Every structure is written in structure tokens, then in C-alpha cells.
Amino acid sequence: MKCEIIVIGDELLIGQVTDTNSGYIARKLNPIGIEIIRTTVVRDREEEIASAVEESMQRAEAVIVTGGLGPTNDDITKKTLCKIFGGKMIFSQATQDNNDALFARLGKEMNTLTRSQAMVPDCCKVLPNVVGTAPGMMFKRDGKMLISLPGVPYELQKLIDDSVLPMFERCATTDKIFHSTRIVTGFTESKLAIYLTEYEASLPSTIKLAYLPKPNLIRLRLTARGNDAEQLYCDMYEATLKMDELLGENIISYEDLTLEEILINHLKDKDYTISTAESCTGGGIASKITSVAGASAVFMGGVVAYDNSVKVNQLGVEEEVINRYGVVSTQVVEQMAKGVVNKFKTDCAIATSGIAGPSGGSKQKPVGTIAIAVYCNGKVQSRLVAIPSANRMRNIERFIDLALYDMVLNLRTIK
Amino acid sequence: MKCEIIVIGDELLIGQVTDTNSGYIARKLNPIGIEIIRTTVVRDREEEIASAVEESMQRAEAVIVTGGLGPTNDDITKKTLCKIFGGKMIFSQATQDNNDALFARLGKEMNTLTRSQAMVPDCCKVLPNVVGTAPGMMFKRDGKMLISLPGVPYELQKLIDDSVLPMFERCATTDKIFHSTRIVTGFTESKLAIYLTEYEASLPSTIKLAYLPKPNLIRLRLTARGNDAEQLYCDMYEATLKMDELLGENIISYEDLTLEEILINHLKDKDYTISTAESCTGGGIASKITSVAGASAVFMGGVVAYDNSVKVNQLGVEEEVINRYGVVSTQVVEQMAKGVVNKFKTDCAIATSGIAGPSGGSKQKPVGTIAIAVYCNGKVQSRLVAIPSANRMRNIERFIDLALYDMVLNLRTIK
Numbered sequence: 001m002k003c004e005i006i007v008i009g010d011e012l013l014i015g016q017v018t019d020t021n022s023g024y025i026a027r028k029l030n031p032i033g034i035e036i037i038r039t040t041v042v043r044d045r046e047e048e049i050a051s052a053v054e055e056s057m058q059r060a061e062a063v064i065v066t067g068g069l070g071p072t073n074d075d076i077t078k079k080t081l082c083k084i085f086g087g088k089m090i091f092s093q094a095t096q097d098n099n100d101a102l103f104a105r106l107g108k109e110m111n112t113l114t115r116s117q118a119m120v121p122d123c124c125k126v127l128p129n130v131v132g133t134a135p136g137m138m139f140k141r142d143g144k145m146l147i148s149l150p151g152v153p154y155e156l157q158k159l160i161d162d163s164v165l166p167m168f169e170r171c172a173t174t175d176k177i178f179h180s181t182r183i184v185t186g187f188t189e190s191k192l193a194i195y196l197t198e199y200e201a202s203l204p205s206t207i208k209l210a211y212l213p214k215p216n217l218i219r220l221r222l223t224a225r226g227n228d229a230e231q232l233y234c235d236m237y238e239a240t241l242k243m244d245e246l247l248g249e250n251i252i253s254y255e256d257l258t259l260e261e262i263l264i265n266h267l268k269d270k271d272y273t274i275s276t277a278e279s280c281t282g283g284g285i286a287s288k289i290t291s292v293a294g295a296s297a298v299f300m301g302g303v304v305a306y307d308n309s310v311k312v313n314q315l316g317v318e319e320e321v322i323n324r325y326g327v328v329s330t331q332v333v334e335q336m337a338k339g340v341v342n343k344f345k346t347d348c349a350i351a352t353s354g355i356a357g358p359s360g361g362s363k364q365k366p367v368g369t370i371a372i373a374v375y376c377n378g379k380v381q382s383r384l385v386a387i388p389s390a391n392r393m394r395n396i397e398r399f400i401d402l403a404l405y406d407m408v409l410n411l412r413t414i415k
Numbered sequence: 416m417k418c419e420i421i422v423i424g425d426e427l428l429i430g431q432v433t434d435t436n437s438g439y440i441a442r443k444l445n446p447i448g449i450e451i452i453r454t455t456v457v458r459d460r461e462e463e464i465a466s467a468v469e470e471s472m473q474r475a476e477a478v479i480v481t482g483g484l485g486p487t488n489d490d491i492t493k494k495t496l497c498k499i500f501g502g503k504m505i506f507s508q509a510t511q512d513n514n515d516a517l518f519a520r521l522g523k524e525m526n527t528l529t530r531s532q533a534m535v536p537d538c539c540k541v542l543p544n545v546v547g548t549a550p551g552m553m554f555k556r557d558g559k560m561l562i563s564l565p566g567v568p569y570e571l572q573k574l575i576d577d578s579v580l581p582m583f584e585r586c587a588t589t590d591k592i593f594h595s596t597r598i599v600t601g602f603t604e605s606k607l608a609i610y611l612t613e614y615e616a617s618l619p620s621t622i623k624l625a626y627l628p629k630p631n632l633i634r635l636r637l638t639a640r641g642n643d644a645e646q647l648y649c650d651m652y653e654a655t656l657k658m659d660e661l662l663g664e665n666i667i668s669y670e671d672l673t674l675e676e677i678l679i680n681h682l683k684d685k686d687y688t689i690s691t692a693e694s695c696t697g698g699g700i701a702s703k704i705t706s707v708a709g710a711s712a713v714f715m716g717g718v719v720a721y722d723n724s725v726k727v728n729q730l731g732v733e734e735e736v737i738n739r740y741g742v743v744s745t746q747v748v749e750q751m752a753k754g755v756v757n758k759f760k761t762d763c764a765i766a767t768s769g770i771a772g773p774s775g776g777s778k779q780k781p782v783g784t785i786a787i788a789v790y791c792n793g794k795v796q797s798r799l800v801a802i803p804s805a806n807r808m809r810n811i812e813r814f815i816d817l818a819l820y821d822m823v824l825n826l827r828t829i830k
Binding site: 041052223296300314389 | 425428429430431432433435437438440441442450451452453454457459467485486487488489523528529568572594603604605608609624626627628634636671691693697699700701702708710711714717718721722725729759773774804806811
């Protein structure tokens, strides 16, 4: 089934907010055979919402609209949809009851605006929103369906999981879609594409190969699409098998995992614990690791040694080493890694010190330079990497990725 | 000037990648009077790209296309645009030279695929990409302009800054657009809207008010749009002045800043230093603080005390206190805050301990419960907050926001 998403809100088109809702919707709907063929972001203007709705309703069998359901004047989605589908606004007692219960739970009081959230178009089916005041709405026309959901991510997610997904699952879908991802290292994107030319040409027409490059890593995604589920499974099985044979040791993950998830899996496999000693990455590595549920099985803790005094006093880095080699040096990060292992009694450790910028660089060590040490089982390895860039956020993200990558590669060499 | 963005890539529509490019483009183009009226995300399919291009070219004077310029088979934007604008592919020596220099700098070797990046439509103006192999391209038709840019964020950003922005600046634009944001606390969205009803009604037609609620905070955005720049400035000045009078002490920022930026500004104003002691937030608070350039002036470092042994051994939390009150308690976080202040000799500290989930909750302390302590100038304040939710990432983000918020509010009370 073909579906389109319409995202409503000025804040998205002026770059004040990033849309993550459409990604969530796609990840939930794809596995049950619903394909998002287009996403359109429009402003909070009646005529622009209306034309986007009409266009999407022509191309797709289902349309999901997000946002613009707040109680304030700038939100006009509900009224606009009511007009488009030719209804009038009526009071929904069920929505009012839901909202009363919600406010009672939060210990808040209703006012005229929050009460107005219970007014809904009489031409829609209300989808209850148990975590917010704006209900979801479902409209139908000419055998097609439009679903309107609030833009607040956790309200939308709850409605997708509780109402939308079960509804779509009941519809008969024609095409099946599924993805299979491998994460590959040791290739540039173009080298990998050349290496896989013959393989790609040999794929059946139902399977498509895509390359998603990241620094040091490439995600290879096979997408199978068709109506003969059994044949599709066979084709996909063969295609992944062949790919795995071709890429062998270069595959560092057989699932679409993040680097931190891959790292934690390796640590669990080997029954190792880990700690972190971070300067320029400022807690970002620890934060990534602890974002994974179950991290506590392997992660003990870390020291964010931002100021040099912390490196010296907490991690035992020698002042002389800092003065001699500079604070961004393999010598310093090796001492940081050893220091945190001593302190936290872990098997492994990651240590970083670098120049995130935008200022603070030198000719030898420009902004974008990082020293990384990875410690495992009594051995420490380190390197100094420079990818000059003045973009602080990009540098920090890259530093974190590089450090996690070094640790994963290091763990892979241990049998 | 009206502009549209077309984002190309299957990975976006299956939710594997989140589009941040369109936000970057909007933030850069808005201040020079270019308004993004719609963003369309389409798949890597010739007919879908072509129809999106034709539709956007009708509505807008300029169209920016991102993505689909990689050297692999799944990327078809370049060929498709060449067809749409009726050209043929030719070899661009300038692009080849650019790419040769890039590869030499990175110590990599060219291959057939990377060499193919120098083939460009003869009907476009090439916009050099000094940080990647895919050049930008500018096409013209009927006085309108289409610009194609690579999807890799830093390549796109460099091209926007170096080529696209100067190009647009040279065009005469009609409308001026600017935004003014205040960050407000102490109101729910609907209460604030009721409080500002009269104010909103009194705004001139050129000025629009929008509400962007976040937990504990609301961003209020005034947008001025019109062709009489001088009048617009006056209107905006008056509108913000009136708003500031109405909201007074409830305004915690007069700029569109993040909580961590507001925190750092407060600390700098008072000449205070800060450290962090994090359990459930896993380094996320330190990471947010250090994401701000210049954080080193106030941030010394932190301890990620994930395992209880780290809380006891590194921060001096008493085991008896953990056993008596539980590790998620105001008593424990107060000891954590004092412990890290002792260790790092800072004026202020933030400490957290909570249950991020998805498992680990109890009846008294469900998943989504956090204890936060903020320490300032010898005094420590703490609270236990429970907003039950099983979503780990959402809980962690919320915990980080709550802790930063508590610290900011605490600093505001100190004169």
C-alpha cells in the first residue's frame, strides 16, 4: 500500500525544529507492507495544507498528516481538515473525558483553550490520545484514508503504536517490503561499488541495493519488494548469503546497529567491562554507550576530564607529559586510558583528547585533530587523527564515532 | 523570494536517515529574505524526482535539490536533472582537477566510479565542491533557478555557505523576513496563549506569533514579513517590547538559545565553574554543556557514575544511604553533587540518578523517575520527579533537560 506523509508547521520550514516523526512512521509501517512514497512539509496556511492534502490523496491510498493540532491560534490543521472533508465542528464528550483524566493525573487545571481541544470535526473518527489533549482523527473519502496526528513526538508515537498500526494491519496490503542491512568496513563507497558491480547486476528485479556511507563504515541495504512473499524471502536469503560470502571479514555487523550497539555486543560476548576518559568528546562517548538499554552490564562509568587539572588529579596524567607532547597527544590519551582503568577496574577503556574548535588549533594540530587511545586486557593502542574542519558539532560527532570504531576494531582482533 | 526544497533518497522515506539539510538551508536563507514554502522528500526514482521538480518549479522562484549525487547506481539525481533540463553529460576538467586534489590530500586513489563524478550536464553551471567529489549544479529555466547539492551534510553546508548564499544575496529579493524568539517558563502553552490573547490580537498583520512548547519551557516566536524593511523593524521592536513587558521575569532567554547555552551564559555572568555527576544521564549533561563553544571557561569536568561502585568509590556516596533510600533518591544525588564539587573544586554541580528504562522500575519509583540535585555556592537543592514512560531515549533526554532547567532556575535566584 502506498502512503504519503504531510508534515505541517512553520517551525520546520524555518529550520527551528527537525522532523523526526516521518522517520518513526516509516519504520513502523514499512514492515507491514506500507510504503511511504513521499513526505511533504508545508506551512500553517489553509490553502497550502489543502493543496498538499489533495495532491497526496491523488497519489496515495493513505495519507498521514502530522502537526498543527495545538490549542493556539497558529495551529489550524483541525479546522482546515474539517473544511476539506466537508464537516462541522462538534463537541466530543469522549475527548473531554480523556483530557479531564489527563489533567487530573498531572494535577493541572483546564482553561478555555485546553477545553477547545475536545471540539472535533463531525466527519472524522476520533483516535483517542491518552498522553495529550489533541486527539488523532481519521477521515475517509473515495475509499482512501487520511489520518491526522499531533506533532509532539511521543503523542504521535503512542497513537501510531496503539491506533494506526492495528488499523493498517487489518487492511489487506498487496506488496511486501523488507530490508536487510550489513555494516561494512575497509572500503570506500566507490571501491565497494566496483567490487560489487557483478553482484549488483545479478540481483533479481525485486531486490535493490543501496549504499549509505558514514566515516569508516558503509551501510549496505538490500530492499526486497513484491507480492509473492515466499519467493521474496528466498530471493532475499540468496542475495544476503552471496553478499556475506563476498564481504566476509569486512562485515562488522549483520544488523542495522549503531556503533555503540555493536560495541556493547562485543563486550557482552567477551564478558568485558569498559570505562571512558573523555576530554574533547565531553561525555559524548559515555552518553552514546548508555543510550543502549542494558549498557549497565558492561559500562561502569567514566571521567569527563575537560580541564587539564582533572586529567592530572583524577586520571594521573603526568604534567610533564602534557608539557612535552601537548594535551592532544597519543602519550596523554594513553595515560588517561590507563588512569581510568586503574580507577574503575575495567577490562577496557576509551580515552580522547582533541581540538573540537572552532578555535584552539595550531599548524601542527589544526581544529579537527584528535588523539584516541583504546585499552583492552592490559594493552593500550593509540593514534592521532586530523580531519581539519572548523565545525565544532561535526568534529565532536566524528571524534565519538572514530573512538567507538577504534574500540570495536580492537575487540574484533581478540579471539 | 519563494523557495522550495526537494530532498531525494529512499533512506529518508524508510526512516533510516533523518533530514537535517533542509533545516540548515532554511536557517541560512531566511535572514536574506528567502522563504522556504515547502519541502518535498521523494524516492530515488526518475519519474518521482521529475514530477517533484516540475511541481516545485511552478510554485517557487528557486528550488534547491539535495541528495542522490553519489557515484553508485542507486543515485540518479544528476542524470535525471540532465534529462529534465534537456542536456547531455559532458566531462568537466575543473571537477576532475578538484577531485584529484581532494584525493591527493586524503592519500586515496581514484577509480572508475569516483572518476565518473566529473561527468556533468552541459546545461548547468558547476558549483565546485571542495570537500567532496559530487559538484553542486545550477540550472535555469524561464527565469527560475534550480540548484542541486550533495546530501552529505558538511558538503552541502560548505556549498550553501560558499556558493549558494552569495548567489542569492546578489539577487534582488522583495520580502524581508525576520524572527524574534523569547524563551518563557512558568506557563503551560494554553495558559500563556490565554494570557497573550489581547496582545496577539493587537499585533500588526505583518507580525505572526507562534508557540513552540517544550517540557517546562515555551519558545515564543514572532515572525515579521513584509517589503517595507524600516516599518517592519519598528513593528517588530514594538511587538517585542510589549511582549517583554507582559512576560517580565518569566522570560529566561531573549534569544533562541538552548538550555545549555543559557546555563553557560549564567555561569559566565557570575564567574562560576561547574562539574557534573551523572548516573542515568550517562554523560549526556556534560556532553550538552561541552557542545557549546567556550564551555571550557566554566566546565571543569564530570564523573559518569553508572555503576554504584563508582558512586561510592569516586564520589563518596555512603553505601548505607544507598541501602536506606535507594540509589534513585534525593539523598544519593545530594551526596553525588557534594562529592563531585569536592573532587573538582567547582562552584556549582549537577547530579542525576534515575531509571531510564525500559526495565528497572518499581511501584514507588516507576521507569521515568529521576532524582536531581543542583549545588551552588555551598547550598544543595534536590527533587525527585516521576513522569512514567518506558521510552529510554525520551526519558534520558527529558532527564537531561530537567537537570539543566533546575540548574538555570537555581542560578537565576542568585543575585
